[in-house]
Amino acid sequence: MLTAFAVLLVFQCLGEGLVFLFGWPVPGPVTGMLLLLAALLAVPRLQEVVEAGANELLRHLSLLFVPAGVGIVVAASSGSGQWLAIFASVIVSTLATMAVTALVLQAMTPRRPAPGQEDGSV
Secondary structure, eight states: OHHHHHHHHHHHHHHHHHHHHHTOSSOHHHHHHHHHHHHHHHOTTHHHHHHHHHHHHHHTHHHHTHHHHHHHHHHGGGGTTOHHHHHHHHHHHHHHHHHHHHHHHHHHSOOOOOTTOTTSOO
16 A cells, blocks of 8 residues: 555656646646556556555545645635625536536437337337
């Protein structure tokens, strides 16, 4: 499992380094995840190494939200007077996420013929 954590950390650091080096407007961990995806596609055996550590992290995922929650509580005072903008951005981003999810699900769901049209007749 230590090897899995090391691999995940190396890819996160690579992502951070590339973002810093090239000044990309993308978070480093996202870049690292894309690099990890490319590595997993190129070397399928790497999945066996990473899977145990990833499953362990997923088992304790709720603990990883604690620092983010503390950060929100600490930064809440700086948002005073901006509640309308915050509320609007939360609503718009939630609706956009739901719309994109629905479109992706619709695009990926296989089409079934309507009842009575299985043989291709109209």
